[in-house]
Amino acid sequence: MQIKNDIVIEKAKSIGFDLVGFAKADKLVEEVNRLNEWLKLGYQGEMNYMERNIDKRKDVSLILEDAKSVISLATNYYTDHQYIEDENSGKVSRYAWGKDYHLLIWEMLEELETELKKIEPEFKSKSYVDTGPVMDKAWAVKAGLGWLGKHTNVINKEIGSWIFIANIITNYEFNYSETVPDYCGDCTACIDACPTDAIVKEYVVDSNKCISYLTIENKGEIDPQFNGKFENWVFGCDICQDVCPWNIKFLQPTMIDDFNPKDGNKEISLSKISNLNEKEFKERFAESPILRIKLKGLKRNAEFLAK
């Protein structure tokens, strides 16, 4: 066994990951029970993929046969820019200001796995970043990267919740990390600030009411019951994270330049969106997560804000 915790930590940090933790690849029994409860209530909206592969979500050995551990990694994406408040512009969630994190983090994961396999050719791995049947937040919590906040994002005590999470399932054993206590305490700032009451109770978000879901995953029209409640968010929503004291206190800018706002994608003029054609949209958002909702989705969101 050539690969130890410190080697993984050193390599991961040199590649650009900010946090590294190790969890034993046990079955996620409680987490999957909670997921099933959430699904039963229909809180997934149209995200039907959440209902699939529950067995793999619970047991990562169905993904990698001899899985022993999950290495959980997080990358800080906070950049020191703020919105210019303007009622004629739509705000974009911070995670989508720069280059699509999937592209960047996949590259980083590939580099890390290659490095580890160079040290130990028997090192087997399967990695995921926000895709596939892997409970990314649950693994981050188990690996001690942080705790699940009442807004259901993982919060790290040192760098807050502006983090992208990635996980590597591996056949290697490690010394496992301690989990972190829940430091939300009596705070309810995120619940109180949510303009659509999407945090229906502590640690439970109803996607059907969440601006982030309604402007990104949702394929249909936006229900008129939300008229006037979007606080000018045209792609995603950061309100619950913006008000979180753990984000206000400990902001640290990312080391990754590509997460800085690109082409003014921090807030976008609503009239500019209305006039965009397909070619212009594809060029402007070529490497942005905004590409995912297609021009049709972006126009729908802009039109909804203009109502």
Ligand code: SF4
């Ligand atoms: S992202 Fe926005 S709408 Fe969704 S729970 Fe947070 S504050 Fe509410």
Ligand code: SF4
């Ligand atoms: S705003 Fe308060 S309750 Fe919500 S996640 Fe942050 S610390 Fe927890």
